[in-house]
Amino acid sequence: xxxxxxxxxxxxxxxxxxxxxxxxxxxxxxxxxxxxxxxxxxxxxxxxxxxxxxxxxxxxxxxxxxxxxxxxxxxxxxxxxxxxxxxxxxx
Numbered sequence: 566x567x568x569x570x571x572x573x574x575x576x577x578x579x580x581x582x583x584x585x586x587x588x589x590x591x592x593x594x595x596x597x598x599x600x601x602x603x604x605x606x607x608x609x610x611x612x613x614x615x616x617x618x619x620x621x622x623x624x625x626x627x628x629x630x631x632x633x634x635x636x637x638x639x640x641x642x643x644x645x646x647x648x649x650x651x652x653x654x655x656x
Contacts, residue, residue, distance in 0.1 A: 569607035569647050573600050576644060579637040583630075592629050596622055596641070603648055617652040620645065 623645025
């Protein structure tokens with residue numbers, strides 16, 4: 566697995582094209598907000614883990630993004646795996 570900071574940067578990059586094509590989908594704002602939160606955990610600017618259990622980028626990827634961009638969906642699934650591991654480990 567790529568480091569979390571790299572994965573989040575990759576997901577943001579992949580989202581740019583979808584943002585332009587699907588400007589009316591509020592889903593992307595939700596994903597972007599979650600990526601911002603996870604980024605703050607990954608880079609150490611925040612230690613607030615209280616929202617980890619509400620991170621659902623994997624579910625959003627499966628339901629909404631896979632039909633639009635499979636590569637982005639796979640990246641989001643990987644990020645979800647990291648977030649889930651972080652939640653379980655309490656590190």
